[in-house]
Every structure is written in C-alpha cells, then in structure tokens.
Amino acid sequence: MSGRNEIKPPAKPASIKDIARLAKVSHSTVSRALHNHPLVNAKTAERIRQLARKHGYRPSAAARSLVTQRSFTIGVVVTTISDPFVAGVVGGIEEIAAAHGFSVFLANSNADPEQEVRVVQSFDERRVDGIVVTSSRVGALYVPVLSRRQVPIVLLNNQHPSQFAYSVVINSTQGASDVTAHLIELGHRRIAFLGDEFGRQSDTERLAGYREALTQAEIPFNRHYIVHGDGKAEGAITAMGKLLALPQRPTAVVCYNDMSALGAMHCIHGAGFTIPGDISLVGFDDLHMSQYLNPPLTTIRQPMHEMGRLAMQTLIAILSGVISQQNFTVPGQLIVRASTAPPRKEP
Amino acid sequence: MSGRNEIKPPAKPASIKDIARLAKVSHSTVSRALHNHPLVNAKTAERIRQLARKHGYRPSAAARSLVTQRSFTIGVVVTTISDPFVAGVVGGIEEIAAAHGFSVFLANSNADPEQEVRVVQSFDERRVDGIVVTSSRVGALYVPVLSRRQVPIVLLNNQHPSQFAYSVVINSTQGASDVTAHLIELGHRRIAFLGDEFGRQSDTERLAGYREALTQAEIPFNRHYIVHGDGKAEGAITAMGKLLALPQRPTAVVCYNDMSALGAMHCIHGAGFTIPGDISLVGFDDLHMSQYLNPPLTTIRQPMHEMGRLAMQTLIAILSGVISQQNFTVPGQLIVRASTAPPRKEP
DNA sequence: CAGTCGGCTGCAAACGTGTGCATCACTTGA
DNA sequence: TCAAGTGATGCACACGTTTGCAGCCGACTG
Structure with a gap:
C-alpha cells in the first residue's frame, strides 16, 4: 500500500x-x-x-456518477484469473457488461482472506453497482457490503453459498452422476473418485453424484477409492499415486475437474500405464485444451462463458428493478472422448 | 448499448x-x-x-478523484482473457496494481476494431491513470488518447509497436533461435516452422530466430517447411497436416506457441506418429499445462506473470514522475522436456 | 392591444471530497 | 497588559456533472 x-x-x-x-x-x-x-x-x-x-x-464518469448515484461499474472477484475456468467466466461477464455500458473491475483474491477484505473495501469505495464472486470459499464475506449498501451480489459456483445472495451454479451432482454412469455402462466396477480438498460445496456434490450412480448400479462403495487433490494438476498427481499404489487398482477414475485429470493423466503415463487401456479417466469442466489432450478427455462440459453471461444478466436485471430468479442451476453436458473405454478383460 | x-x-x-x-x-x-x-x-x-x-x-473514490484529478485506476485491454498467456499477464498486472492502491478495469477487444474504439472511449470517460495493452494488433490505435490526455500507455508483446509508447516484449528472436539450436544439437536437420498468420511482429521475429539458428548451423532454408496457423490449436492442426503431407516430412517442428504445439501434437498423434520418436516438437510460452502434456513439452518459458508485473511497475514509475526506461525486452528461457529427442536413424 | 402559451435557455443547487486561507482560543514572553 | 505566536478548527471554493425551476422571447388568441 x-x-x-x-x-x-x-x-x-x-x-x-x-x-x-x-x-x-x-x-x-x-x-x-x-x-x-x-x-x-x-x-x-x-x-x-x-x-x-x-x-x-x-x-467525466466520476462527476456523473457523483450526481446520479450510479457508477455503471461492477466488481468481479476471482481467486486467480490464471485458472482457465475462471477466465472463461470472466470473459462472459465482460461481454454482457460491455454491451450494456458497464465497466468491470477485476480483482484477484488468491483465496487470501486479508486480500478479500481489501477487495471489498476497494469495491465499496468505487461504489460499484454490483459484484460477482467466482469460485470463492468466502462469498459470505461479501454479504456485509450488501447489507450496508444494498449492492446486489451474484455468487458463481461458490463453495459456501448464502441464501441472501443470488447465485449461478453448475449442477455438480448431476454431472458427476452422468459421467460415473457412463463409466459403469462401459463395464467398469472399480471406479475411484479424485476430489478437491478445498472445494467444499462442489466437491461434496460431485462426490454425492458419484455415489448416487454407484448406488443406482448396486456397486458397493469402497472408501479406499476416494482420494483428494487440490483441484490442480499438482495435487492430483500425488492423489493419483495413492490410487496406483492400491493392491487392487481402480479401472477408472472420476476427477474433480479437468486440471486434476491432467495431473492424473501425467501420473498414470509416468507409471507406465495406458489410458484408456489400463485406466479410464474422466474430468469435469471441458476446458478448451481437453479436446486436444492425448488421449482427448471425456468430461462434463461446464458452459463457463454462458454462466458468466448469465451472472451479469442477472445483475443487470436486479439493477433494472426486474424481479429476477434467485438461484440458477445450469446443467453440465457429458462429452465422450477417447479417455474412456471398456475395462480390460480380467485374466 | x-x-x-x-x-x-x-x-x-x-x-x-x-x-x-x-x-x-x-x-x-x-x-x-x-x-x-x-x-x-x-x-x-x-x-x-x-x-x-x-x-x-x-x-467516495469518484468525489475524491474529481478534486485530485487522479482516479487510481488503470485500464487493461486484452484480445481475450481466455488466452492463458494473457490471463497470466493480467494476473501480474493486477498484483502490482492492488499493492499500490490501483484498481484495474478489464476489457476484451476480441481483436475487433469497433470494439477497441469503444474500449478507448470507456477508459477515457473513466479517466484511467494509465493503460496496458496486451498482445493487440492495433496498439497504435490507443495513441490518440495518449496525445490528448497524456495518459501513459504500456504495450505488452504488441504486434505493431509504436515508438511513442512504452513497451515490454519477450525476446522472440532469441527464444526461437535457442529452441531451434536445441533441435539442431540433437541432430535434426529437417526442421519446420509452424507460425501464426496473425502475429505480425512476433511471428516475424520468431521466424527470424529460427532462420538465424539454421544459418548458424549451415542448414539450407526450405520454404516448404514454413507453414502458418492462427496461434491457436485449431489452426495448428490444419497447418501440421500440410507438413505431414510433405514427401519428405520434417523430423522436428518449431511452433509459434504452446497452444499451436498442442494442436500440432493432436494432429501428429491422430496420424499415427509418435513424439518424439517420429517427430520432435517444441513450443513457446511454457503454459502451466505444458509440463503435464503427453509427452511434456519442450518450450521457451515466457515469464508472463513477471512481464505483467513489469508493465504495471513501469506505469507506476511514469505516474510517479520517475524517468523510466522506454522499452524492456525480457529473455525467454529454454525448458527441455520429453517432446524432443534425437531424430530416428535414417534407414 | 393585452394576455397567454409554448419552445427554448440559463440559474442554481446538489453530489462528496480536498485544501488554502482566515479565524479563534489559548499560551508565552517582554 | 499587550503583542506575538502556536495549535486547532471552520469557511468557502473547486472539481464536472445532472436536473428542477424560473425566466425570456416570440407568436397566437380574443
């Protein structure tokens, strides 16, 4: 400072x-x-x-907003813009904002509470007309601002949703269930789940979806098949290592997201196994790169750009006095590619 | 609107x-x-x-900036925030900006001239204290704003540099030369270059670096080994296809950037060839994912985060009245991974 | 010819803050 | 006792807009 x-x-x-x-x-x-x-x-x-x-x-926008009491700016808080999912969302937000004459303030929180407080203060001083919080663990932290200044807040894929704010979320449960069902349909029964220890809400939901599909197929739940990374490639490598060390290796792995799948893929190849020959692998997000991986990744497509657009449209609706729906749940779409195949026949 | x-x-x-x-x-x-x-x-x-x-x-920041004539905001224009290189740069900019009490406006131009004009107008009305333009083809377009309002502009990896603005650029020539030399050292002589038809300045420079290394090693230049994509995976696939169709295929390919390399990799694998067995492949950028690809990608590391920081630091220096260096050229660093190996012995 | 009306324009206040200058109370020193 | 000085505070203006209201001028009406 x-x-x-x-x-x-x-x-x-x-x-x-x-x-x-x-x-x-x-x-x-x-x-x-x-x-x-x-x-x-x-x-x-x-x-x-x-x-x-x-x-x-x-x-001068400053002079104007001084008298009109509207700044035509919104604040967007992200953990890190380097996350490709986040970047996609921000792109969607910015597109709609620009089309309506709004400018967007971008702030990274790095998941650091102290930094988050600074961001809130900054947005408060700037008198933003609205706030979008993406994938934060502490969205609730922004609520005090809301209560004091009535600034509408839209939480996007928040890990700790508040009933006082608007929200746009992916249907994690359905997505995870669909992708797990896809593996079961291929004939897999030893299916592992590689989660994100930091993803409170979404990790819980995706795990629930995974279990739901297992139950549906009457496959017993095996707690050794549940491991957790950090939602990034790095953590997934370690987590995948644990699965490979199991006496009875899984024949398929459901990953929390595509970045985790990337790490898992790296680990599997490094250990000398093939995908999908030895192990089938699925992700969640459908990042742009995922279709070009070797092998191309089966995953759940999360319409990040559209979700960003929806968040901003919701904000504009609220600001225009239109009564808007409070919570939007958007469906994920199963994208089948070459990283999944039937399991190898037991010898 | x-x-x-x-x-x-x-x-x-x-x-x-x-x-x-x-x-x-x-x-x-x-x-x-x-x-x-x-x-x-x-x-x-x-x-x-x-x-x-x-x-x-x-x-109220608005009221304050009205009297102080300083907004403590900067504008950042990018073609698209979904480009991982751009996102990294923006992360660096935002980090330094926040540390100095500046807020950042983010705007996507989508490389659309009409949109760029709107962005300039918006930044002008907001009375931003400075502007950073990343990887744009029309950075010169922002100069009129500068001349009228003396707003400092920093161009980062701009494709059409202006001598009137400050700039931060990667040393493309050196990077491309280094990575080509690495291939030559491994024994390759049939080396292709897969460029970016839209990357005016940087494409020219990387091509120059490539040729420089060839000349150094007294390898004759073969114009059939020069193809162009669009700087993204999609265009690189088509371009790589042309190289594979050549009667005498190259044994190594220098790609304009990592996204192009990703596309090329996809194409090569799709055609049934192996990397680096049949073809060695190199990129440029060292995106986060590149280390986890199959095989991990040899590339030139572009310190995107640091470049973003440098751009913002330059802006702050100018605003503080410190005489700053006009043009910064930062070196790229060769990162050798498993996508390069000696060429297969000729039968 | 006086009165009214419509079309256009300017006056002045307000938005929330920073800051040069005047002012005030109080202390100090001769 | 009075002048000068010191420390603390308020006054008033400025920044660049928007907007309710008053006012002006010309034309039309009775």
Missing part, C-alpha cells in the same frame, strides 16, 4: 463548460444536447454535438 | 458530512483526520477515526 504519494496529474481534458463556452450556451444546454433531450433546439443541439466531437469531449 | 435506462439507485452510503455531524466537527476536520494530517488534534482525530470505522464509512 505504498506509492500513492507524489503522483503528478495528467493533462486536463475538456470539460462540459469548455464546450459551453465555445458554443456560447450554458453548460446545462450542452448536457441536454448530449443526452438528446427534446427540450433543446435541434439545430443548436447538432452544433453542440459537432463541437463536442471535434474537441474530443468525453464526460 | 441498451439498458442504461430506468436503473434504480442503491442505498446511499455514509458521507463525510454524516461523520462530521456525528463528531460535531466540520467535514474538513474529518477529511484531515482520516488522512492523518498533523494539524488536527490527536485525540479528536482518533475519535473521528473510530466513528468512521464504526459507521463503515468509505470515502
């Missing part, structure tokens, strides 16, 4: 009064002309607009 | 005058107390600060 000192101001841009002086009218008239207000003479208005264009006049 | 109408304002937050009323002092005193100005009584100041904290007072 240093360095906010001794900073020199840039050149001053043209103000509405400058334009007024040039047009020989009051600044009120200029304001009205630029807003196409009907109460200003058509010819004068056109003359003013031309002058404004000529001098590259841009109204 | 619809929907900026009929939007209801949120609850009004506490203002400096509210705090002043509660503390029974003028708003000037409150302002000074919160800035730790020495000319206010220590006890009064503490009392005011407590009151402010108790009522969750946050000064």
